[in-house]
Amino acid sequence: MMERAEYRRGRLVSFLTALTLIFLVAPLVVLLMQSFTAESYLAFPPASYGIRWYRHIFSDDEWQRAILLSLGIAATVTPLSLGFGTAAALALDRGPLRGRRAFYTVLISPMILPGVVLGLGILRVFLWLDLTDRFLGFALAHLTITIPYAVITVGASLASFDRSAEEAARSLGASPWRAVWHVTLPMIRPGLVGGGIFAFITSFDEFIITYFLATYHLTLPIQIFNSLSYQLDPSIAAVSGLTIMITALLTTVLVFRGQVASGGRVLR
Amino acid sequence: MTAVSLEGVAKRFGPVLAVDGISLAIAKGEFVTLLGPSGCGKTTTLRLIAGFLRPSEGRIAMNGRHIESLPPHRREIGLVFQSFALFPHMTVADNVAFGLRMRGVAGEERRRRVGDALDLVRLVGLAESYPRQLSGGQQQRVALARALVIRPQLLLLDEPFGALDPQLREHLQQELKTLQKKLKLTTLFVTHDQAEAMLLSDRIAIMNRGKLEQIGWPKDIYEQPRSRFVAEFMGRSNLLHGKVTAIENGFAQVEAGTLTLEIPLEKARTGESVTLLIRPERVRLRRGPAVEGIGRCGGVVDSVFYLGSSLTYKVALADGTLLQATQSNTGEEGASGIEQGMAVQVEILQQACFSLKGDEAG
Numbered sequence: 215m216m217e218r219a220e221y222r223r224g225r226l227v228s229f230l231t232a233l234t235l236i237f238l239v240a241p242l243v244v245l246l247m248q249s250f251t252a253e254s255y256l257a258f259p260p261a262s263y264g265i266r267w268y269r270h271i272f273s274d275d276e277w278q279r280a281i282l283l284s285l286g287i288a289a290t291v292t293p294l295s296l297g298f299g300t301a302a303a304l305a306l307d308r309g310p311l312r313g314r315r316a317f318y319t320v321l322i323s324p325m326i327l328p329g330v331v332l333g334l335g336i337l338r339v340f341l342w343l344d345l346t347d348r349f350l351g352f353a354l355a356h357l358t359i360t361i362p363y364a365v366i367t368v369g370a371s372l373a374s375f376d377r378s379a380e381e382a383a384r385s386l387g388a389s390p391w392r393a394v395w396h397v398t399l400p401m402i403r404p405g406l407v408g409g410g411i412f413a414f415i416t417s418f419d420e421f422i423i424t425y426f427l428a429t430y431h432l433t434l435p436i437q438i439f440n441s442l443s444y445q446l447d448p449s450i451a452a453v454s455g456l457t458i459m460i461t462a463l464l465t466t467v468l469v470f471r472g473q474v475a476s477g478g479r480v481l482r
Numbered sequence: 483m484t485a486v487s488l489e490g491v492a493k494r495f496g497p498v499l500a501v502d503g504i505s506l507a508i509a510k511g512e513f514v515t516l517l518g519p520s521g522c523g524k525t526t527t528l529r530l531i532a533g534f535l536r537p538s539e540g541r542i543a544m545n546g547r548h549i550e551s552l553p554p555h556r557r558e559i560g561l562v563f564q565s566f567a568l569f570p571h572m573t574v575a576d577n578v579a580f581g582l583r584m585r586g587v588a589g590e591e592r593r594r595r596v597g598d599a600l601d602l603v604r605l606v607g608l609a610e611s612y613p614r615q616l617s618g619g620q621q622q623r624v625a626l627a628r629a630l631v632i633r634p635q636l637l638l639l640d641e642p643f644g645a646l647d648p649q650l651r652e653h654l655q656q657e658l659k660t661l662q663k664k665l666k667l668t669t670l671f672v673t674h675d676q677a678e679a680m681l682l683s684d685r686i687a688i689m690n691r692g693k694l695e696q697i698g699w700p701k702d703i704y705e706q707p708r709s710r711f712v713a714e715f716m717g718r719s720n721l722l723h724g725k726v727t728a729i730e731n732g733f734a735q736v737e738a739g740t741l742t743l744e745i746p747l748e749k750a751r752t753g754e755s756v757t758l759l760i761r762p763e764r765v766r767l768r769r770g771p772a773v774e775g776i777g778r779c780g781g782v783v784d785s786v787f788y789l790g791s792s793l794t795y796k797v798a799l800a801d802g803t804l805l806q807a808t809q810s811n812t813g814e815e816g817a818s819g820i821e822q823g824m825a826v827q828v829e830i831l832q833q834a835c836f837s838l839k840g841d842e843a844g
Contacts, residue, residue: 376567378563378565378567379567379568379570381532381561382561382563382567382568382625383580383584384533384534384553384554385533385554385555385557385560385629385638386561386584386632387555387584387632388555390553392584396580400569400571401569
């Protein structure tokens with residue numbers, strides 16, 4: 215009797231999970247299928263399939279510029295976030311206890327603040343510094359929201375990191391910096407990889423703050439948004455498809471690497 | 483010949499005095515163990531010597547040179563942790579080579595010294611393995627080789643066998659002792675396991691609440707504990723409270739309940755209260771009716787604990803005192819024939835008793 219009830223409950227849970235999954239994934243699937251249409255209009259399901267529109271966005275000047283700008287910003291922001299984020303996480307982990315919470319809260323507050331508020335604030339300051347509508351400005355603005363991701367993921371790795379390995383390195387003749395470089399950083403690599411991927415995805419997807427700063431130089435999300443308002447051809451589906459694929463690829467790496475790394479870290 | 487010396491070393495964490503004025507000298511090639519319960523300050527002392535903490539007071543010297551302000555990486559100290567603390571992203575050979583790499587030892591010399599160190603701990607075939615592929619015992623050997631390859635002035639070991647199962651632990655203890663003697667390593671070992679300390683050490687330093695309670699040869703510490711704490715930490719013991727009733731050529735007669743004992747007691751005064759320590763393995767039990775006398779009385783077996791190689795009995799004396807007695811399990815009639823509820827004769831040998839000073843007896 216019990217087993218039967220449990221079996222039924224299991225069926226119900228599976229059913230709800232499937233439903234949720236469909237609800238979340240269905241729009242993406244529809245979009246992805248539409249992006250592979252060979253027709254010149256958006257329809258679902260497409261009458262015929264092809265990569266016509268992917269070819270189009272890669273040859274179209276406007277799309278190309280947007281893709282390159284977004285990739286360039288993300289590629290610049292990622293190592294910088296990791297550098298600053300790791301430094302901040304190390305400081306939080308080893309520094310004096312006093313003020314640690316306050317420092318941490320300040321560091322990750324850009325993640326919590328509403329994007330509109332943050333975007334407006336950044337716009338005001340950047341107008342004054344002449345940093346609007348420029349690569350440098352976009353990159354700096356993105357850093358405010360990507361660094362917190364690095365701080366959180368690297369910080370989590372450091373929290374579970376057994377300091378004795380670093381101390382062993384110290385006793386073997388490594389200066390503090392060399393011990394961190396040769397032992398601590400390699401050992402918290404899953405956190406670094408995770409933080410880097412989060413930073414990349416966050417920057418690549420960023421819309422609100424960038425929208426405040428952009429006038430002529432448009433990142434991919436803004437270009438998609440803008441083109442929606444005057445045209446609705448399948449190139450948008452292709453661009454969105456591209457974004458989905460990049461994000462999915464990075465997330466897969468994240469999941470896979472996370473497992474491999476934690477498996478390799480077990481010592482006993 | 484002093485390799486390491488601590489003079490009045492103290493460490494304060496806020497209001498807590500973790501190490502309270504420790505003075506200790508370790509001779510070259512000596513194996514000293516810091517023994518004590520958890521929280522007694524032994525690991526803090528080790529970390530002070532290794533350089534991860536700076537003493538609040540006092541001085542630490544190695545080979546006559548003060549090192550309190552020297553960072554850990556300049557102290558030439560080999561360190562082995564309970565958690566092994568191997569570098570998981572490096573092969574065994576790279577783990578061992580790390581200290582040499584940091585010292586700029588390269589090429590052929592590095593390869594040779596790594597090989598020698600692995601040879602020393604009998605792990606040559608595993609040089610290219612990763613730590614996670616090794617057993618606990620092998621990992622501990624890598625940790626030891628890694629610490630030894632830099633030819634440290636001092637080897638510090640923090641409960642290095644705590645995470646291993648008993649059989650393996652015993653095996654590695656023997657190995658460590660052999661290696662330490664062969665290389666004449668000055669060693670400071672930290673543990674809470676008194677049997678391990680007795681097995682390995684030239685001298686044992688017992689710590690309690692941040693202070694050194696007693697330091698000496700294992701035998702002296704076991705047989706002549708200076709305080710109740712040391713007595714109880716070093717092994718099971720019976721503590722009896724009594725009064726000195728007479729003194730005769732260096733021997734004091736002490737009455738403790740139904741027992742009258744004669745023990746060597748210098749500086750004893752008639753009428754003085756004393757606390758006597760009696761190790762259970764030096765209490766003899768015999769079946770049969772009691773013959774009263776000095777060091778003898780009757781009792782009833784309250785309980786029996788079978789421990790394999792030995793048997794422990796709790797015997798109730800006439801005044802209600804429970805006395806522990808341990809007999810080795812020789813298989814002879816006398817040892818194994820004693821059962822619960824039996825009337826037995828208790829005999830305490832003269833050399834079985836030690837008195838603890840009144841103020842420390844607690």
